[in-house]
Amino acid sequence: MRIRDLPYSDPGLPDVRSGTRFLVWLGRNQLGGQIKAALWGLLHMGALVCFPLAIGTGVQAVVDRSGARLALAGALMVGLTVLIALGDAMLHRAAVTNWITAAARVQQLLARKTVELGSALTRRVAAGEVVAVSTGDVEKIGWFVEALSRFTAAAITIVGVCVGLVIYQPALGAVVALGVPALALAVLPLLPRAARRADEQREKAGRATELASDTVAGLRVLRGIGGEDLFLSRYRRASQEVRTAAVRSARMWSLIAAVQVALPGMLLIGVVWYGAVLAGNGRITVGELVTVYSAVTFLLFPLRHFEEIAMAYSFSRPSARRAARVLALRRPSAALEDARAAGSDAGLDAGIDAKPPTGDLYDPATGMLAPSGQLTAVVCGDPDAAGRMADRLGGHPTEDDAESGDGGGAPSALLGGVALDDVPLATARAAVLVQDKDPVLLSGTLTELLDVPRSGAVPPKEALDAAQCGDVLEALEQASVADSGDGDPMGARITERGRSLSGGQRQRLALARSLVTDPEVLVLDEPTSAVDSHTEARIGEGLKRLRADRTTVVFTSSPLLLDQADRVVFVHDGVAAGVGSHRELLGTDPAYRAVVTREPDGVRERDNGRDRLTELERIEEQIEESA
Template sequence: MQIQDLPFQDPGVPDARSGPRFLWWLGRNQLGGQFKALAWGLLHFTSVAGLPFCVGVAIEAVVARSGTRLALSGALLALCGFTIALGDTFLHRTAVTNWITAAARVQQLLARRTAQLGSALTRRVAAGEVVAVSTGDVEKIGWFVEAVSRFTAAALTVVLVCVALVVYQPALGIVVAIGVPVLALAVLPLLPRATRRADEQREKAGRATELASDTVAGLRVLRGIGGEDLFLDRYRRASQEVRHAAVRSARMWALISGIQVLLPGLLMIAVVWYGVGLARDGRITVGELVTVYSAVMLLGYPLRHFEEIAMAYSFSRPSAQRAARVLSLERATAAEGSREAAVPSGDLYDPATGLLAPAGRLTAVVCGDPDAAGRLAERLGGHAPEESTSVLLAGVPLDELPLDSARTAVLVQDKDPVLLSGTLRELLDVPASGEVSAEEALAAAQCGDVLEALAQGSLDADDPLDARITERGRSLSGGQRQRLALARSLFTDPEVLVLDEPTSAVDSHTEARIADGIRSLRAGRTTVVLTSSPLLLDLAERVVLVHDGEVVAVGVHRELVRREPRYRAVVTRDTDEETDEATDGVTDEAMVAGALWKDGAAPREGAVPQDRRTTPGDVLDELEEIEETA
């Protein structure tokens, strides 16, 4: 696998049962690259280890005054230098390729899982954790996968050198063969503590990242309520905890590094002391002593990879554990080929709540709890909890449809939709039926002022569709972002469109026009709007009240306001006593008008404020003026 071949056509199905299993799966999927790195690593390390033997041969040649042997040793030194450079160069290239390949595979897996889960991902895993996994954790996972082959080459080189020394000079070789394993294993008792401290550091860093992400996402709201200093202090404390944990972890790794320097030094002293005694007794030659001494000195180079692999595993294991946790999240679907790819058309029914959205009609759903409304929208989009029954479309469970078919059939727009950076034309470059034009969708969502604002803010865009939108649409107001997202959903024109509070950030005049635009543009299409706005509810063909997780009333808006106290309490924001007093002896039309008035749909400039009591008769007069104007 070469870097230019990325991305993968298919990154594969990961083993996400645990962090170590995920790392093992990544390694097995890169066996070709691992063997290449192993081969180049062996060439490099054995060439480095061969230098002492060349030096020993040269010394022996000088002592024996043999020009031939001296020339041979010189040629061997030159060959070792060439192979060291060659092996190091290609080892680095192969190692970096393995690192990038592993990281790219993990990123593709995460991107695929994110696309499969959609908005359900951030409801099951904190957004900050997803950011941490897709950035820093990916690099650490790639580091370990890449380091395995270099460590294997270093370990094999150490074994070969020890065997060669025992054969070359048994008296000193045995000392080295006993001492080197002690050096390699001496730090093992310290690794569990180092690993725990590394885990603690990564955990605290992950929490700090989550806090930073959540703070940035809600910065506008925090500034509005004056809470930015409070969250800044919280982030400071979290950052300091990360710093302290990093210092504690660094101290442990510094101790391990110190031991890795101290013990080879002690082994070298022991070899020199024992070797000098053997040389004085004539049991070994000077050349043999120099060879063994140089070999012990150069063994420190491959031995450092023992420390690196321990550090890489300590840091990558929690990262792999977090990645495996995200990758193990499943959308409860049957096999992709279990049903035909054709998109079903018919009624949308949720067995859990009893909600029925008839095909081709505009259904409004009222929930007293906004969080419950969000969960219901998620269910209608096919993201039902594993233990619950799936939503049915034309009698077909959504979780039994292939993912592409399910998403073509049902589109859910969250109450907080995301706008990616780019031009407005790119924003609308989404899979669509082709039945609705971009101009029709923008007009229905009342985006005229948004187009003007984008055109004025972009000097080089002749067409408003070519005007650029900043990241997450931060240059636009909340209402403008919401309308652009609505236009994108309308342009897609799915079989079933689910809108969660699509007008919560716009004024009442714009909301009334948007409600009419949705009804006109989605005529003959199944549309479900989760809202408590009387303007939207009054235009719906069917209104459903969901209370405590089940449907308790079905009808039209005016009928439900009159006969259902729980519905009236949610829509008018009144208590039962207040509603009874205000509606005693009043007609149904006046009651509905009062509900609209209480919700803040101020019909004209200079109208009475919402908190001022007004008779339903006065409100009816205002509504008649609105209808005549329309």
């Protein structure tokens, strides 16, 4: 795999049973790159550790006053230098390629999982955890993949040198062959503690990142209540905890590095002392002593890769475990993923072009039915339950599924009698579009915001009109005049997450974006919670007009939207407890009226004949005023 070929057309199906298995899967998928890097590493390190032979030959040639052997030693050094430079350059190139391609594969897998789960991802994994996995953890995993080929080349080189020294000079070679494995294994007792401290640092950094992102997202609210200093002090404490943990982790790794320097130095002293004794007794020549000494000196370089691979594995294993945990999240019913895991590409290909199902939308968990072609409003007293239900209607995982841990939980929603969890994800999302309670606006122009996959039946202007975005267009027009002077609101830039707009303006632009797509089924979760009542009433009228003959489900408790609905379903204690028009339910169902009118508990239990009439009159007056 070359960098120019990124991104992958298909990053593959990872083995997420454990962090170690995930690392093995990554290595197996770039075996060619690892072998290539290892071969270049063998050339580089092999030429490097052959240098002592040339040095020893040259020294002995000087002692023996042999010009021919001295010239041969010089030529050998020149040739080895060229090989060292070539091997080093190509090793670095191949190893970095492995790092980048592995990181790209993991990031593509994470991006695919994010698209697959949608907003349900952050309900099952903290947002700060997702950010940490896609940044710092990906970097650590790539580091291990990069270091693996260098370590392989270093291990083979060390074994070869030890064997060569035993053959070349058995007495000194035996000392080196026994001492080197001890050096390589000396740091193993220190690694568990170092890994624990590194994990502690990473967890604290993740919490600090999450706190920072939450603070930035809520900065406008914090300024409104004067809470900037409070959250700044919290982040300062979290940052100091990260610094303290980083220092503790660095101390342990510095101890490991000191051991890796001290022990080889002691081995070198022992070899020189023993070699001097042997040379003094005439058992070895000066050239042989210099050769063995130089070989041990040059062995210190490949030995450093043992420390690197130990650090890389200690950091990457928990990172791989966290990445595997995120990648292991699945949709509630995963027939498609099971087919892929079994290698049944035929089943996959058959589902790619499958026609989206149509018909009535039904939720077996609550008994809610949204007839095809009608505007159905759903009233649910629990906002969290409403959010889970909206996700389920779109074929997304639910909180129940996450808690069960085995893909069970609430049954899948049915569209035209077809379970959405049993069709490919792309097909389910082509049939049902779910707009979250807090939709996100990406940075760019208004034209780019509305440039989404759509049927073409709803022009952007009609969608903006139905969503009552007139004041938003005026504000963007003024911004366009200030920026470019053309006064075109469609070309005005929207900042990240729409932070330059009010909450109601962001909500209406998100609604317009959903209306432009013109899906067969549109599910809206509290689409008007941030707008005033007059605007809300006009949005209800525009929504009903624009979505005529299309299935629309709106989760709301607003009387102004409920009065526009063809059908209202009241979900109480997890089941559809009432069905009818808004005014019918208001007059016949006390529990429904309590949710819609937000009555206190004491009022709910009173005799409600007179109160019911009063509430009906009040709502009718509110509707007439808004009209």
